[in-house]
Amino acid sequence: MPHQPTVTEIRLNNTVASFRLVTTILNELNNALGDSSILRVISNTTLSLNAKKNKIECVQLLEDTHAVLYTIINLHLQSDMPESFPPSMVDQIGKFTETTHKIHTYLEAQQDGNRIRNLFRHNELNMLLKDCHADLQHAMEVFQIKTGTRAYMNLSVMQKTADNIHEKLIEMISSLSDGTNSDGVSSMYPAINRSHRPKIFHGRESELDNIVKMLSQTIARIAILGAGGMGKTSLARVAVHHADTAAKYEHRLFVPCESATTSVEIAALIGDHIGLKPEKNLTKPVLQYFAGHSSCLLILDNMETAWEPLHSRGGVEELLSLLTDIPHLALMITMRGAERPAKVRWTQPFLPPLQPLSDDAAKEIFFDITDDIHETKELDQILCLTHNMPLAVDLIAHLVDHEGCSSVLARVG
Structure with missing residues (x-):
């Protein structure tokens, strides 16, 4: 008999799905406002929030975090000057950012075999959980979120809410582009790099030099590999922002793929980033788009979700093969592990899997x-x-x- 999901599992799945939506909106809002450091930190931390165990306390943390995130987004969209908040409000958003770091630490500690778990005794984990709940309660009071008004139990409602916020964001970006902030960007503008260069980056200078040289000298196909937590994404982001890379590639597209489980879903994420209308399968439209745009660099970040399962691996490798058949399209992927996907002529010498820092x-x-x-x-x-x-x-x-x-x-x- 097929497994019937529990209420907790349904809540978790719905909240994780909505986190994908809210993170995309946060990234676009951050770009539109000229790279707000607070929004960037919240967005990056939100991407790392996870709860693989269906524990009620983890789900509650994610649901309440999700509610505060939507409220912060709405505050930006409803403000007459969304790029400038009063110091008191900036301080409260900054405190919430610290709260998301605490939540991240707690959720990481719940994973079996995780090193972070070994830092905590049972009672200390309980204290950390209590602090997370207290900080979230404070945030909900500050941002005037009423208990019971959240829409996390209904995915269709969350999707509708996200769509409405996205429409407001488009309107705000349009108004900003007509004013002084001409650098505001979003996924509606195809030639946009939506990644952010990490402010903290040390110890990968030789790997960075190799990547930049390969990208500068040829239409490269590069795989950044290594174990989880080795800084693959940060290395890719620094490389894409390097002056030599920017000089060669007018169009640089950074696509987070951790939520995609198949090649079709990867194509959908790419299509969303370049502004294509949703379809059942965007593979052909995506290929046509890149075939028609010269000087392109596509970065597919965290591809392991779709590539690791054997049942979806073939489709992912076929998509990569089709992308690299486009002669002027450079490709860079980041992926957990030490094995490169087949059907791609990766640029040599291969970049070895990342090792721990000095x-x-x-x-x-x-x-x-x-x-x-x-x-x-x-x-x-x-x-x-x-x-x-x-x-x-x-x-x-x-x-x-x-x-x-x-x-x-x-x-x-």
Whole structure:
């Protein structure tokens, strides 16, 4: 008998689906307002929120986070000057950004075998959960969100809400483009790079040099591989913003693919980014679009979701093959693992899978986030927890910045 999803599973699936919508809107709103640092941080953190275990507390955290996100978006769209908020409101949005980091840490700790889980004892996890709920409750009070008015139980309602917000966003972008902010962009304008260059980036200089040289010298096809948390996405973003890359490719398109499970869904994401109207299968329209635009660089980020399952792998490889048949289209993908998809003539020499950072690079990232550490011995102990993986360094540094080095070390002492 087929598995009947529980209420909790339905809530989780609906909320995850809506997070994809709200993240897309956040990215477009951020671009339209000239790269707002707060919106960018919220968007990037939202992309990392996940709850693979159908625990009620995780679902509740995601639902409440989702409600606050929609409210923040509406505040921007309804403001007479959406690019400029009063300092008090900016402060509250900044506090909510810190809350999303806490939630991310808690959700990560729920995954079996996760290193972050080993930092917490059971009672400390409960304290972190309590703090997350308290911070979300404060945010809901500040942003005047009434309990019971959220639409997370009905995916069609969430889609309608997202569509309405998207229409408002289009109107706002149009008004901004007629005024002083001529740099505002969104997915309606095809030649737009929607990624953002990470402000913190250390330790991948040789890989970056290799990628930029390949992109500059030929119509390259590059796969950035490595284990989870190695900084593949950050490396791709820095490469796409490099001056030499920008000089060669007029059209640079960065497409996050972690939500796609098939080649058709990847094509749909690409189509959304270049402004195509939705269809059952956008593969041909996408190919036609790139065939008609010269000097293009397409980046497909986090492709492993669709490529790893054997039943969908063939379709993904066929799509990549068709894309690389377009002679003037450069392609770069990021993907977890060490195996490159077949049917593509990847540019040689291959970029080896990313390895952990050097000690010096890990320390540079750490000190870019926090200075709450005073002894070399303490820093060495902290970095031992991360194995010099960029994501782990980032998470631990934020944890140290929030709670203090002594508190974090006491957990593992």
